Amino acid sequence: MAAIDVPIKVRWADLDAYGHVNNAAMLTLLEEVRIAVFWHGAGLDNTDGGFGVDGESATFIARQEIEYLKPVLYPQEPIPVRTWVSRMGGASVDIDYVIDAADGTPAVQARTVVVLMDTASMKPRRLTEAEREQLGRISDEPLTFRRS
Template identity: 50%
Template sequence: MTDSREEARGAAETAPRRLHVPIPLRWGDLDALGHVNNTSMLKLLEEARLRAFWRGDDDGDPLPTAVFDMDVLESGGERATLIARQEIEYLRPVPYSQRPLDVRLWIGAMGGSSADICFEVFSPIGVEDPVLYARATAVVVLVDTASGRPIRWTETERRAWAPYVGAPIEYRRRAAGR
């Protein structure tokens, strides 16, 4: 594993505009070795993605990228987002903390009906020297729920997400040419 503190500093210098989504850990997210289990990491990233793109029924202000309404989904809406592919690169084990992790999101690529959602999972917000624990990408596809076929993003969605489009994650194994 590399020095994730050094990578965190480098990432901050070249990063596009990012959403910061605080995601709390649960004791059950840990495995027998005392760090966040790999399946729990997928659930944490899912939670961050849902908070970033879906408006819930809570009293808080939604993030500026939250363009989908949860009540439409729950009532059998015509559109849904599906995961086509996911990749995670673990840089350091994530220890338990009572303070939420700082999950940073941006869009690494935007297609007609798909988007590469990029994540960086950092130590809790407010930590003086943040640690980058993991990087991930999820390819999300917008589909028509009746047909299951991909459909295009609307201009409203593209406008909301445009400030958060940046370069995709360069994973180490790809960068090394393996």
């Protein structure tokens, strides 16, 4: 019942002409975080055949919200992205993320609303009980945006 740290490698090509990670590239980093969680089960426990996005399910990004509080520079090592589930709806999940600056205060805060889709019908489908139980392992309170 807690956020997890997902390590993501920033690339030099993510930097813009100011030498900071570009605002759009930041969403690509968060995409890699979601892949780690939903496809590869980071922080979850897939051994019981629960949550996982396979050929029968897909995810659709319905909404994103991101605050840029401080510039993120190029780090040599992968950066830890603090990641958790902040809401579970019938067919959707909110994922919250925080990337810290070097001084330990947040540089970026973000939220993605992910809708689970049935790939056959391409319609939203409900979360199963097994999925709720698995996502519960990385659930926590929603973050507070500064300017929402």
